[in-house]
Amino acid sequence: MIVAISRIRITSGNADAVAEQYRQRSRLVEQVPGFPGVEILRGHDQPDEFLVFMRWADCACFEAYRRSSSFKEAHHSIRSIPGQVRIDPASYEVGVFDVLGE
């Protein structure tokens, strides 16, 4: 199993609406094969910061997801948020990790 973590920081002040969008998005991705789970984390003292913590069977499953229509739909749906959503480009990061010990 691998863990893919993506991180963003919202600079447009509408992080609550983004949080709601993330809740809906997590339900979409759950239908993708090889996808064991997602957790959406929001900064406790920095509520503009989000981590999406995804568990995948392997890197191939994760790469297939990034090419899938589910991925595109999830990211397009951000446009339905009222007002513009701006993300600090310097905050954007995607990391892939192996689970060492549980």
Next chain:
Amino acid sequence: MIVAISRIRITSGNADAVAEQYRQRSRLVEQVPGFPGVEILRGHDQPDEFLVFMRWADCACFEAYRRSSSFKEAHHSIRSIPGQVRIDPASYEVGVFDVLGE
């Protein structure tokens, strides 16, 4: 529930030994009250990078752990690793997150 994530990058070339130390450390912290679980993650393409992903009942439990003898013991045990362990100080980061959706 909250998630506390700490991140380090090893610069001394002995990340395999640090990985082994982390495996032992995860067992120590499991005995601390209010501690629902830990995952140790290691960078898939950056094996010198580690994330410690800890789930706590609340911030108070996490703060109590950081003041505890278990925390001190876990961090002192890094000295038992053969050779010196150096960490990139710029890489060190601790974040506390709320779980938004699962």
